[in-house]
Amino acid sequence: MDKHFPFVDWFRNASPYINAHRGRTFVILIEGEAMASGRGEQLVQDLALLHTLGVRLVVVFGTRPQVQEALTNANVEPTRVNGKWVADRAVMAHVEQVAAHQRLWLEARLSLGLPSTPLHGVELSVISGNLVTAKPLGVREGIDFDHSGEVRRVRASAIEGLLEKGSLVLLPPLGFSSTGEVFDLDASEVAQHAAVALKADKLILLGESEGLADEEGELLRQLTPAEAEPRLESAQPGSELARHLQAACNAALEGVARTHLLSWRNHDALLGELFTRDGVGTMITQHRYEQLRPAKLNDIAGLLELLEPLERRGMLVARSRERLEHEIDDYMVIERDGMVIGCAALHLYPDATIAELACVAVHGNYRGGERGERLVEALERRARKRGLTDIFVLTTHTAHWFVEHGFRPASFEDLPPLKREAYNHARKSKVLVKNLAG
Known part of the structure; x- marks a missing residue:
């Protein structure tokens, strides 16, 4: 060894x-x-x-x-x-x-x-x-x-x-x-x-x-x-x-x-x-012109504007205003001078020690500044505080990015039962898992 x-x-x-x-x-x-x-x-x-x-x-x-x-x-x-x-x-x-x-x-x-x-x-x-x-x-x-x-x-x-x-x-x-x-x-x-x-x-x-x-x-x-x-x-x-x-x-x-x-x-x-x-x-620091924080209901419009181009390209599953409103407490956002330029969500599952990292998105004009990393790390901390042991992500386009940030390839059977029932087989999303103890 x-x-x-x-x-x-x-x-x-x-x-x-x-x-x-x-x-x-x-x-x-x-x-x-x-x-x-x-x-x-x-x-x-x-x-x-x-x-x-x-x-x-x-x-x-x-x-x-x-x-x-x-x-x-x-x-x-x-x-x-x-x-x-x-x-x-x-x-x-x-x-x-x-x-x-x-x-x-x-x-x-x-x-x-x-x-x-x-x-x-x-x-x-x-x-x-x-x-x-x-x-x-x-x-x-x-x-x-x-x-x-x-x-x-x-x-x-x-x-x-x-x-x-x-x-x-x-x-x-x-x-x-x-x-x-x-x-x-x-x-x-x-x-x-x-x-x-x-x-x-x-x-x-x-x-x-x-x-x-x-x-x-x-x-x-x-x-x-x-x-x-x-x-x-x-x-x-x-x-x-x-x-x-x-x-x-x-x-x-x-x-x-x-x-x-x-x-x-x-x-x-x-x-x-x-x-x-x-x-x-x-x-x-003088200006909090860019800050990472929990999402609020008045961020919905900014979230829709941020996500729409990625949904149109098939990189993300489409999310309605009603769904975002219902799940808003799951989201973290990066706000820059009043504009939502990044987001990610942590969805929990009953009686499961694994949660879903979802909807990781950064505005095209602000990529390359480790904002995606900051969002993922913030939700990892949130997951640890809740006593969770693992997080998983489903992705079709960015598997390599998640692997670079500590995720490993996993299988459909690694998903919690409720997620397996809701899994969209037509998208053929790859399953990646990260252990939070590392």
Whole structure:
């Protein structure tokens, strides 16, 4: 018997994402708590792996807990306003020292030849420098924030030049003014501005929380800035949630396609979010102009328009308006800007552990974007939640597509009794089955 390697299956499933991410620009924020907890080594290995896969990386690192520890050890108690400390000269001395130490630590770990890691034998060029200009916060609510600052500009062209040469760019939570001053910055703000300035494909924020949850504690996979706004308003000022949500919403509104909220506590979070279909965190994206959702009665007209050309060509069995209305709860649709561009249905059979995947259709103008795969995967998840073990499909034109997606040829006898009674022998549809345990 051949030996099975689960990693091989994962690698096969991840290969489309490896190809999709190559040459893309990701800005990744690693909060200081991750380094303080000892997670830095693993994260550095993951960054190195992303780099070797062709991802253009800009890494921003935080230093809050390390600076706080240094201040405590030095008996320095900073003034705090809305969760942010006032960076006077005493505080800045420790901020600069900690930032330099963290930068050197990261550069050392990203150096050549660490044995028994993805870095072994891989030459990484890590560049840092005066790539962020800043301005002082000034006096706010009667408080002079001294050397606490905010981002004025990220030198995007300089960073682009470094990325083009294959370098990994490292940004500390510091900014420099035109007069040569150094300012303490919020790392999430640096990451946000860098992502916007670079027109990054992704902004990834690694913090304590694995993402946002709904009222029942279920992880929310996707939110728009408008949907995230109430959570931002209720978050404690200066908290990590407030800072990350603000950065994510601002980045989305300013053109960053996707921002991901992940937990550094999850050792698989970074790679799991990037190389699996379901991901592990919450994504903030500006427009839900295309969404996968359960069908509703007011989708009937769109479904009829989508299905009619395929029915006319004999690829699908004709479905009346009345039948669609009766079965509407079985359907999932992909809606794009108010138009139904894809659909699929899961029909259940009494006392059977197998269900029928039916009516898989994608509009001709939108094929080739893995929409069919998304529909099938959504209905597979629905079937698993219902405790089903298998799904089957009847097809005359697209058997090869289903085989490519895990279905195997089966026989008429594999169908549930009710389906065997309703089977149209004149169409001679092929029977394909997929086991949901795989």
